[in-house]
Amino acid sequence: MKPLPVFIGYDGDAEPVAYHVCADSVIRNASGPVAIIPLALNTLKGEYTERHDDGSNAFIYSRFLVPYLMDYAGTAVFLDGDMVVRGDVYALVRAHWRNGGVAVSVVKHDYKTKQATKYLGAPNRDYPRKNWSSVIVWCCWASENRLLTPDMIERMTGAELHRFSWLKDDRIGALPESWNRLVIEQEIRPKDELLHYTLGTPCFSDYSRCPGAEEWHKAAALAFGHREP
Numbered sequence: 001m002k003p004l005p006v007f008i009g010y011d012g013d014a015e016p017v018a019y020h021v022c023a024d025s026v027i028r029n030a031s032g033p034v035a036i037i038p039l040a041l042n043t044l045k046g047e048y049t050e051r052h053d054d055g056s057n058a059f060i061y062s063r064f065l066v067p068y069l070m071d072y073a074g075t076a077v078f079l080d081g082d083m084v085v086r087g088d089v090y091a092l093v094r095a096h097w098r099n100g101g102v103a104v105s106v107v108k109h110d111y112k113t114k115q116a117t118k119y120l121g122a123p124n125r126d127y128p129r130k131n132w133s134s135v136i137v138w139c140c141w142a143s144e145n146r147l148l149t150p151d152m153i154e155r156m157t158g159a160e161l162h163r164f165s166w167l168k169d170d171r172i173g174a175l176p177e178s179w180n181r182l183v184i185e186q187e188i189r190p191k192d193e194l195l196h197y198t199l200g201t202p203c204f205s206d207y208s209r210c211p212g213a214e215e216w217h218k219a220a221a222l223a224f225g226h227r228e229p
Helices: 016-029 062-069 089-097 143-147 150-155 158-162 213-223
Strands: 004-009 034-039 075-079 083-085 104-106 135-139 172-174 194-196
Touching: 004 016, 004 062, 004 089, 016 034, 016 083, 016 213, 034 062, 062 075, 062 135, 062 150, 075 089, 083 213, 089 135
Parallel strands: 004 034, 004 075, 104 172
Antiparallel strands: 075 135, 083 194, 104 135
16 A cells, blocks of 8 residues: 655644644644655755745745645645644545545635735735645646646646636535634634635744644654643
């Protein structure tokens, strides 16, 4: 059985701890083997040059490299680093397969943010399809995704990328909302499979006591080998 590739956004300057907590939560809840792959810009030298200057984190555009990094073959998952996964990523992929061969599957949020800024004072603007790209199940062999070469991603705008402009709407499958619950922006529910600390992980003092912070701190304690948070 081949491991399921799970790419996780890594920002070594802003919040490297978030990556490790997210990765550990994936591993602890997976029902099969997973290959955890950090999307870190320093590992992509010679492959991709980040030319955008409007990003709030280091992986905001490199996530669209996943099909290229997979040699346009197989299925892969992308997750933002600021997440705690409660569910089985294999169940997430099965939800994607039920969409019938779409190019990507995402949680199709439709909301207006409650806060104008997020962690480290970064602007938190509203835009169409906001947060759709924070959890992606990729059909890497889909013909449309072959357009996503490093050169193309370097040249496309943030709006074009995060709104999946290279795809027709019927090629974007829907995942259950429980697979991308937006902490603070939405009410956390017991059956949520994934908590997304989109405004800021509790490693930042401003969010250390936000809704869901206790669960993140417990996940961090487990990730770093501590019995108590």
